[in-house]
Amino acid sequence: MNATSQRPNGQDEILSKLNMAIEALDRGRWTSSIILAKVLFGSTSDLLAMIRDSMVNRTDYVELGLACAGVCKSLDRGTDGRRADQLNQSVFEAIERLATIVVEIQRSVGKLAKRSVISRLFRTKNDRDMIAAWMSDLNVILDVFNTELETNTRVAVSNTHNISPGIHRTTVEQAADDWNPLTLTSTPGESPPPPPSACFGRDELVEKIVGLAESLTSIALVGAGGMGKTSVALVVLHQDRMKKRFGRHRRFIRCDEFSASRAHFLARLSEAIGAGVEHPEDLNSLRPFLSSKEMLIVLDNAESILDLHGANGQEVYRLVGELNQFSNICLVITSRISIIPSNCETLEIPTLSTDAAYLTFNNIYKYDGRPDPLNNILKQLNFHPQSVALLATVAHQNMWNSDRLVRGWEEHKTGVLQHKTSLAATIELSLASPMFKQLGPDARELLGVIAFYPQGIDEKNLDWLLPTIPNRTRIFDQLRLLSLTNRNNLGFITVPAPLRDHLRPKNPMSSSLLCVTKERYFTRMSAKVNPNLPGSGDTRWILSEDTNVEHLLDVFTSVDPNSDDTWDACINFLQHLLWHKPRRTVLKRKIMGLPDNHRFKSRCLSRLASLSRVIGSCAEERSLLNHSLKLERERGNDVRVARVLKDLSNANRTLGRYKEGIDQAREALKIHERLDAALERAGCLRALARLLQDDGQLDAAEEALVESMKLLPEKGQEDQVCVSHKTLGDLYRSKGERDKAIHHFERALKIAYAFDWRPTLFWVQYSLAALFLDQGEFGGAQFHIERAKPYALDNAYNLGRAALLQASIWYQQRRLEDAASEALRARKTFEKLGNRMYLETCRALLQQIKEATESLSPFGGSDPNAYRKRFHISANTLRDF
Numbered sequence: 001m002n003a004t005s006q007r008p009n010g011q012d013e014i015l016s017k018l019n020m021a022i023e024a025l026d027r028g029r030w031t032s033s034i035i036l037a038k039v040l041f042g043s044t045s046d047l048l049a050m051i052r053d054s055m056v057n058r059t060d061y062v063e064l065g066l067a068c069a070g071v072c073k074s075l076d077r078g079t080d081g082r083r084a085d086q087l088n089q090s091v092f093e094a095i096e097r098l099a100t101i102v103v104e105i106q107r108s109v110g111k112l113a114k115r116s117v118i119s120r121l122f123r124t125k126n127d128r129d130m131i132a133a134w135m136s137d138l139n140v141i142l143d144v145f146n147t148e149l150e151t152n153t154r155v156a157v158s159n160t161h162n163i164s165p166g167i168h169r170t171t172v173e174q175a176a177d178d179w180n181p182l183t184l185t186s187t188p189g190e191s192p193p194p195p196p197s198a199c200f201g202r203d204e205l206v207e208k209i210v211g212l213a214e215s216l217t218s219i220a221l222v223g224a225g226g227m228g229k230t231s232v233a234l235v236v237l238h239q240d241r242m243k244k245r246f247g248r249h250r251r252f253i254r255c256d257e258f259s260a261s262r263a264h265f266l267a268r269l270s271e272a273i274g275a276g277v278e279h280p281e282d283l284n285s286l287r288p289f290l291s292s293k294e295m296l297i298v299l300d301n302a303e304s305i306l307d308l309h310g311a312n313g314q315e316v317y318r319l320v321g322e323l324n325q326f327s328n329i330c331l332v333i334t335s336r337i338s339i340i341p342s343n344c345e346t347l348e349i350p351t352l353s354t355d356a357a358y359l360t361f362n363n364i365y366k367y368d369g370r371p372d373p374l375n376n377i378l379k380q381l382n383f384h385p386q387s388v389a390l391l392a393t394v395a396h397q398n399m400w401n402s403d404r405l406v407r408g409w410e411e412h413k414t415g416v417l418q419h420k421t422s423l424a425a426t427i428e429l430s431l432a433s434p435m436f437k438q439l440g441p442d443a444r445e446l447l448g449v450i451a452f453y454p455q456g457i458d459e460k461n462l463d464w465l466l467p468t469i470p471n472r473t474r475i476f477d478q479l480r481l482l483s484l485t486n487r488n489n490l491g492f493i494t495v496p497a498p499l500r501d502h503l504r505p506k507n508p509m510s511s512s513l514l515c516v517t518k519e520r521y522f523t524r525m526s527a528k529v530n531p532n533l534p535g536s537g538d539t540r541w542i543l544s545e546d547t548n549v550e551h552l553l554d555v556f557t558s559v560d561p562n563s564d565d566t567w568d569a570c571i572n573f574l575q576h577l578l579w580h581k582p583r584r585t586v587l588k589r590k591i592m593g594l595p596d597n598h599r600f601k602s603r604c605l606s607r608l609a610s611l612s613r614v615i616g617s618c619a620e621e622r623s624l625l626n627h628s629l630k631l632e633r634e635r636g637n638d639v640r641v642a643r644v645l646k647d648l649s650n651a652n653r654t655l656g657r658y659k660e661g662i663d664q665a666r667e668a669l670k671i672h673e674r675l676d677a678a679l680e681r682a683g684c685l686r687a688l689a690r691l692l693q694d695d696g697q698l699d700a701a702e703e704a705l706v707e708s709m710k711l712l713p714e715k716g717q718e719d720q721v722c723v724s725h726k727t728l729g730d731l732y733r734s735k736g737e738r739d740k741a742i743h744h745f746e747r748a749l750k751i752a753y754a755f756d757w758r759p760t761l762f763w764v765q766y767s768l769a770a771l772f773l774d775q776g777e778f779g780g781a782q783f784h785i786e787r788a789k790p791y792a793l794d795n796a797y798n799l800g801r802a803a804l805l806q807a808s809i810w811y812q813q814r815r816l817e818d819a820a821s822e823a824l825r826a827r828k829t830f831e832k833l834g835n836r837m838y839l840e841t842c843r844a845l846l847q848q849i850k851e852a853t854e855s856l857s858p859f860g861g862s863d864p865n866a867y868r869k870r871f872h873i874s875a876n877t878l879r880d881f
Helices: 009-031 035-054 058-079 089-113 117-121 124-153 169-178 203-214 229-237 240-246 262-273 313-323 354-364 371-380 385-397 402-416 422-431 443-452 459-465 472-481 497-503 512-525 542-559 564-580 587-592 601-614 618-635 638-654 658-674 678-694 698-710 718-734 738-755 758-774 778-792 796-812 816-833 836-855 866-871 875-880
Strands: 219-222 250-254 295-300 329-335 345-348 492-494
Touching (some): 009 058, 035 058, 058 124, 089 124, 203 219, 203 229, 203 240, 203 329, 219 229, 229 250, 229 295, 229 329, 240 250, 262 295, 262 313, 313 329, 354 371, 354 385, 422 443, 443 497, 443 512, 459 512, 472 492, 512 542, 542 564, 542 587, 564 601, 587 601, 618 638, 638 658, 638 678, 658 678, 678 718, 718 738, 718 758, 738 758, 758 778, 758 796, 778 796, 796 816, 796 836
Parallel strands (some): 219 329, 219 345, 250 295, 295 329
16 A cells, blocks of 8 residues: 555545646646746645645645745735736736745745754744744735735735644634635536437447446547437436536537637637636646646547548547546547547447337337338437438428328339438438428539538629529528528538438539539639739638638549639639638649649649748648749740749749849849830839848849839839838838838828728737837837738738737837747747748747747846846746746
């Protein structure tokens, strides 16, 4: 028997309360926005850990440790989430005194913990005297803190006077009860959905799962679609023994309601369990909350995030495996695939027994006929739970009697049973029901179209997407009543997963209605997407429909790889992504697989290259453009060669390959000179000027820009004139000629405002903010970055750049907490985009902020590390800051 098992129950209770307090303090250290509070939380956590692990006369010190924890709780409630710069100086000084005495106590207890066992036995009385003195000091300083806080903010908080300096067991228990570590950061979380109204034939399975859950053994419920995995999981969640064991810490997460990515999974987990952590980066940020209590967490429809062939499958799979390592958490995973963490107990969900299938059917539709015909139907359905329920729903909705039910089944089973699953027979029977037939001849094909699109159909878009279908709204209402469609929380009408494979068109070209929706999407994408060009339409709809369009193009480029309309639409789609939702696309595989003589390949490569630039894959952009340039040279298309050369020069500029880029810009310029294309020459001169500027050839860059502007007419090319003024402003900023830079930025703004060119307005305001930051004029820099932000719209790249510049402004103002928060925001944006270049810039800035925080000294003096030394700020404390 080990030492732990021999401890009296009172000691076990004390240790349990110490562990809970330590976990809560660690959460408080992570969430607090005040550096001194981080120090206070960290030192108190270390103190409680030493009391727990190192002190022979632990009971004497527990009250002291809990009193320090009470100080942390008072501080957390009193400051109410405010930042240091929002506190009055007197309150800040009182916090400083609290932190100082707690650090002193922690250090002194650390030294006492190192005494030999013999010397400890003779120090008990001295220890108690010291503890009493410390308790008195804590009360005095906490009184000061409360007085200052009440005077300045009229907020009263508790103190330690309710903790008597005497050392008694009852006092220890009272102090532990008064200290509720969950009040610091805990939020309620989500209650699970209600249990199903009935779940027949699963009692033995539920009992087995409950037994495993009681021993905190994780379980995977694996089976085909419609087997009732979700129903079983919900029954388990609401079972009395589970309520008693896990209380309110029973959570249910639908994994098919969010995108399969690390960020979405962590955010949904944090929301469901009530951790209160927004945009967690990994499980470490949720670890204090996750490890603080026993939990039962159901991950429902987990195949949507655990498929290793998915885009983010392996990453999310590892994350779920890591979550499964928590010894206090029982995971229940429902999945159609067997790819689940290896240490889960896997239970195959069987079909229903004959009796259970009959009860399931009769629970929905009160069958009044002879049992044999119904049992025969249920047998042909293989007792598949969802098939049984769907058939019963059809019979109930159409008010069939027993004879009509049997006759309907006999009429349709011959054709439909050739399908691989019994669900197909049930689907076909529901489609043959009178209610469904009343929807008209288009209803079946309409279901197939909904099933075809991964997102379903946006209910707001029914009119423009399906103009040939009359009574659209009524049809969709009826389909939902028949349980053939759902409406998700994003407003999309979807077909339940088990029905999709059966209903979607096997040959997309054969569905006239699907082809209608294809043409509608293609027409909508033909609008000019650049907001700076006249005639541009509203193209932001792609933000919510990009997955549907991508799937449509993926299918039709396979079905008809020589269709000009489809490849034109593909190019337009890439342009939409570039402006509104830059990300990687599965279409890259299709484009790269085209033969080099395909007439759309070069243009698609160029669009892919532009997308690669925005998401930060500069080397990939250069490679794609080189491929495109090779194809255009082979075809002898000078205009296209010159355009690709100009884009390639910009790519090489980003990579710092200035000489190569200059040569390419000049070659493009010569081609346009030969073709007498003045506007294209102006664009090439601007590209050349940027390269010369970055290469340090500022006078040559100025000469190129001046020549560029001479080529532009006064009217009709305002967009190019505007960009030229902005580029000149950037050049004069590099040359240190502030007034000239501001003059050209203002000229650019005047034109952009006149035409409401929002992207250009963003970048001009951005450049002005950078100019004022260069000059150390933080007010001007802040003014212009605030003016820039609204014009970033939903463009993730622009938002990331704005956040990064904002962080730089605050860093130079020594607003370090704000700077760190904004730099982290920028880092998350560029991580999502995969933009490695600016990701490195964010990391470098965060390192500078960290170093500045470590050396910050509010006490004056010549020692830049006085702040860190005085408060013993550890590397771990600063790591999360």
